[in-house]
Amino acid sequence: MVYKKTAPVNWCPHDATVLANEQVIEGCCWRCDTPVERKEISQWFLKITAYADELLKDLDTLEGWPEQVKTMQANWIGRSEGVEMDFIVADSGEALRIYTTRPDTLMGVTYLAVAAEHPLAKRAAENNPAIQAFIEDCKKMETSEAAMETMEKRGIASGLTAIHPISGEPVPVWIANFVLMGYGTGAVMAVPAHDQRDYEFAQKYGIAIKAVIKAANGEDDSIENQAFTTKGVLFNSDEFDGLTFSQAFTAIAEKLEREGKGQRKVNFRLRDWGVSRQRYWGAPIPVIYCDDCGTVPVPDEQLPVTLPEDVVLDGSQSPLAAHPTFPHTPCPQCGKAAKRETDTFDTFMESSWYFARFASPQADTMLDEHANHWLPVDQYIGGIEHAILHLLYARFFHKLMRDEGLVTSNEPFKNLLTQGMVVAETFYQTDAHGHKHYFNMTEIEVERDSKGKICGAKLLSDGSPVTIGATEKMSKSKNNGVDPQLLIDKYGADTVRLYTMFTSPPDQSLEWNDAGVEGAQRFLKRLWRQAHLHVSAGLSATPVDKASLSEGQKAIRRQLHQTLAKVSDDLNRRHTFNTAIAANMELLNALNKFEDDSANGKAIRQEILEGIVLMLSPIVPHIARQLWFDLGHAQDVVTERWASVDESALQQESVQMMIQVNGKIRGKIEVALTASKESIEAQALANEDIKKLIGENPIKKMIVVPNKLVSIVI
């Protein structure tokens, strides 16, 4: 499950250090502006691809996960069915292996492309300065997929050809900057007529474009301006002419298999997980390299390998590799002088199993049986930015632990709630070197236009102008976070919690703004005042007499119990805290208008106030605790059971129904709950407004949706 191979990193030759993708600004080091090079270094990998199938299949078992996240993971794993085949290099006879999901376009291949690091490219570069220069140039590329996909696609002919496995024709081999050695086989086949990237590349370099697929459904399949990428019917393909995609897939795969030139293959987009980091702040990878014994794991009794504290952190080199003593240690097997691994683990390594360790904190080993008692995690909550990497690594690691006998469950997280990002504007100034310095909102003064949008900003300290950057997720690097403490100091924690929960549902991203926080405080004040007016008028200790309720009393009790049902559902199932709070605001507004000093009225007021306090206690615990005592309870509200809905209070005798004529709302009627379809229709047609509208027009159609509306088509 663990192996070493070379993989590309961003290398700053000036600082002699590896840079994260985020630290590469327009192809240059963020610190010294030196152009960054792509460098292949040896790194440790975990074989997550061995679990690709299971990670994909088990997504179906995650019923408590958002569809969005499961879709993203499925696409990331990217299972594809295709064909792997060899093109034979004409001069040397070596096999050039490629993989394609479109074997139906095989007869349209007009060139092959290999990575700059491919052995074939290296061979072509011998005695060819132009190819050498091109390969050298390819090193100046960023490693991120986004950069790869958006950069200019360039290439150079290698001068070599390879034999097409079916036609036997020679096909030119190109060296291209968009093919990577580390992914797949480092070589691809190109069909310009039926792939847009290949099309653009062929146009640019004057390579032949050969159409072999025509539309099956009469769609425009001309390739004059762009590739035709829809699956269709083969032509120009000799024995395969007239076949559909799936027929051609089978026929071509079988022919290749028969002739020993290729075979069907399932591929995954997912790549193995590189866990080596050339950094100080991380868990050291516990491995020792011995000249005689090779790669030796650090023995259990020597674990953990702890970080030295006397390191030089100057941004140049790996502090561990540069440390005078840390790398030097005897080999655990033979005792001879050996060298420690100085790379540390990717931090995702630890975040992949911390939840299991939290469940067995006393364990002497990695985990004990307590982990199984608690796992899987019932409700996991995290930002949507973790939808793929963290959540996929954790799922993989959990399966690894299962296969090592450490846990018994297949998945780590039963239910998942992904929070939206809180995003905020960024503000920066650019210095003489072109570096951006980000300022926090508290350090600047903003100008707003009539719509409240920020349209200008200057630094508070010296009044110098500040550039307004993109609105993005709050982060340390962009300095666009907000400290809630300032608001808490001003309004109190309950108000800030209430406001935060009320602003939007948790899975939605949010542009932070505290403009409405006053409203949250006003609501809590109104609740406090209502409760204390009630208390000072003398609490009601008697239960509601349900047998003698007036219409008004029935109505407000119905609202209370409807609210209880809704809030329970909002909190438990929907996690929409904003609508749960709004429903309580409506209930309090109704209570404000409920003027009833009778004994039963008082009892109802007590019932409603207790209901609101209970429903809000998870969100505003401090004020709820105090009000609960004030309402006459001896026990803290946190020990109370959640309120139950009184079904009898929900009952209604009639319901309001809309009347639509030709799709527009034209009237309303009050209908008894027991009314038949026929009597509802008759009542709708008897409505004066509707009668006038229909006039002499014949009724074509009439639809009755129970308890909702009557739709009449004339």
Add this chain to the structure above:
RNA sequence: GCCUUGGUGGUGAAAUCGGUAGACACACAAGACUUAAAAUCUUGCGCCUUCACGGGCGUGCCGGUUCGAUUCCGGCCUAAGGCACCA
């Protein structure tokens, strides 16, 4: 470039399974209370039109399905998240 999710009043949002668009708030305006201000309370508040009653339009844009579309389908624009070393 690719994958995912969103776009509804001046603002944050609601409409849960295709059935009253804008609940609940913020902001704003007018009024009450006050010497005054704050706080509080009341009323109004999508756009156009109308003295009014009312009428028309309206959920990013264009088109489609349906008796009926914020909701479903196709295309486009746009913002955010991710793209394997920010974590």
